[in-house]
Amino acid sequence: MEDYTTTYRSEFSRSSKVCAWCNRAAPRGGALKRCRGCNATIYCGRECQAAAWPAHRPVCRNPDPEASGSSADAAGYATPIALGRAIREWAGFHEYAIAVYLHSMLRIAGGVEASMRERRVFLFFLVSQRTPEECASQPADGNPATAFILKEARLVREDFSSTYKREENLSPNADFRPPGIPEEQAEAGAIPVLWIVNGATFMVTTHYSMYSATHHPDDAPPGDAMAAVFKEMSQIFMTFMNYGIVLHPPENPRGLAPPESGKMVQARKGWRWQRDRRAWRTVKELMPHHGITPQTPFSPTDLWMHFWSCEDVMHMSVAYESYTRWSFRYNIIQPRPSSPIFIDPSDRKPRKAVPYMRCPNIDAYIWLSLPLPLQYSCGWVGLERSVGLRHGRRTICRGHTSQVGQQRRDSAVSPRQTVREWSEIHKYGLTVLAHSTLRLPRGVKANLRRGRVLVFTIEPSRPTQSSATPENPATAFTLCAIKLVEAQHAPSLPSHESLELSRLAAEFDEPGFRGDSGSDGHARPAGYVPVCFELGSAVVYTTQYAIYRASHHSDDTELEDKTIRVFNDVTRVFVTLINNGVVFRPPSEGPAAPLPDVGRMVRGRDGDGWRWQWQRDPGAWDMMGMLMPLQDISLQTSYSVTGLWARFQQW
Structure with missing residues (x-):
């Protein structure tokens, strides 16, 4: 991790009016204060701003145009702040798909509790859809759900204590409750996700709630066939994100119906979500175009039902x-x-x-x-x-x-x-x-x-x-x-x-x-x-x-x-x-x-x-x-x- 020495902490939570360091809202009768350098990041006080300054300094201002050529503008954005906002918006649209993707990968890697215990971290490598030429000629007003392509995700065992602090105060960005989890069961913890765009020298961090398995020990090996289901589930949801298909939770969150699929369409004021029921039928046909080989004979909707009832189908004949x-x-x-x-x-x-x-x-x-x-x-x-x-x-x-x-x-x-x-x-x-x-x-x-x-x-x-x-x-x-x-x-x-x-x-x-x-x-x-x-x-x-x-x-x-x-x-x-x-x-x-x-x-x-x-x-x-x-x-x-x-x- 020597190549990535600084991080950009962005307020990715549902409410953006929280401190960028401790993730707390403004006290009653008080207000959060913006950083004078970038006029974008907000803090609850001088203490949090001082604690966040080593990580925030590289992205606060960009005085050296030549130095910036290897980071934000290489991704098609003028400043790291603009890039961070674009990542925040893209991840916000795809938060349900990201949460499903994370749970699938953790099941393959040996379970949620093991990853929490070993302080594992996800590294998501993105490629921006905007070029530096587009950045110079037009503003970033395209479809925010297609701003990036997820090329690779890694689950690593690195110690980010020098740049990742106060995790106990950070609220998760998406609360996806996986199949079979009782409503009263608390999450096992929040796992950090570090977003890296076009090899930039800074990262954006987010956090997602994780839940342990309920119907068998969380560290039970899934077996080759069940692991294939989890792997293909992650590939399908990666394809959804890369094609700009935005998933919403199903109407019955405890049922077996797949998530609602749709696309972002431009409206008079911004972008709005429009249902597209064809996405589940066509996603598996799109996977070979990205070099993704199907792991199972099941359709995407069948895989969702297997994933939903995975804790109960571990016995066969x-x-x-x-x-x-x-x-x-x-x-x-x-x-x-x-x-x-x-x-x-x-x-x-x-x-x-x-x-x-x-x-x-x-x-x-x-x-x-x-x-x-x-x-x-x-x-x-x-x-x-x-x-x-x-x-x-x-x-x-x-x-x-x-x-x-x-x-x-x-x-x-x-x-x-x-x-x-x-x-x-x-x-x-x-x-x-x-x-x-x-x-x-x-x-x-x-x-x-x-x-x-x-x-x-x-x-x-x-x-x-x-x-x-x-x-x-x-x-x-x-x-x-x-x-x-x-x-x-x-x-x-x-x-x-x-x-x-x-x-x-x-x-x-x-x-x-x-x-x-x-x-x-x-x-x-x-x-x-x-x-x-x-x-x-x-x-x-x-x-x-x-x-x-x-x-x-x-x-x-x-x-x-x-x-x-x-x-x-x-x-x-x-x-x-x-x-x-x-x-x-x-x-x-x-x-x-x-x-x-x-x-x-x-x-x-x-x-x-x-x-x-x-x-x-x-x-x-x-x-x-x-x-x-x-x-x-x-x-x-x-x-x-x-x-x-x-x-x-x-x-």
């Missing part, structure tokens, strides 16, 4: 099925041209397997395929309803190959405890599936009278991981099949388990789905159905669910074909949402509310350390409704996801 579509964590999977080709027996069209990411203990790319389509079969020996989510999977791990269906080897937590935790989290969604299953064949009362048993067949969603990388309990298992069987055909139960309804009735405090019949809060259930959770070939956990009759139809009403299709679609939607980690809760407005509350499990820190918490995500309904058709998850009706729920609840 290898699929050897014929189908290549997959529903998981809202991700739209795109094929890679070099992928092996599979044949879909239903349409004889070639399809390509999809490479995905990997958890830290997997040494190979992950090839995915979607579960089989929805199937419905009815037999007299045992009524069996299969939702068709079985898919044979194997996982390639370090040193060995194992079946995913094997029980976890974690001796500290038994399979029964893990399954019970998963079922408690998804109780509302599972009770919806129980009602849709029991209402179809002959009605609730007939199934309860015959003592039929509901069997949920599940399998682990990921291989065993060490305790250092805690797993999301909402995605611990995949729901593969739902069966309603006669009591004599129910799976054999462990000797220590019992289906005594009196004991199971009070086992859970969390209420499940009660249908429209439970809207008054005092309706009694029609009965209780025994529920078994089958892991592999063994029943590891049993419970019971309260079942309610329909309120607007007779329980033994013969169902029309349209109603059966609605029930089938409700089953497909809820299985897909549960397997994607969406957690349903009873409606906060009461059982008769239009929609149940939906959210995700996120890992936050409290007084007792890290723990999983439910976080509301109202956009899950609409987002899944949009993504299911794109993932080839077909429904038998034309209703929306919310429309299906309304017809099922009020049936």
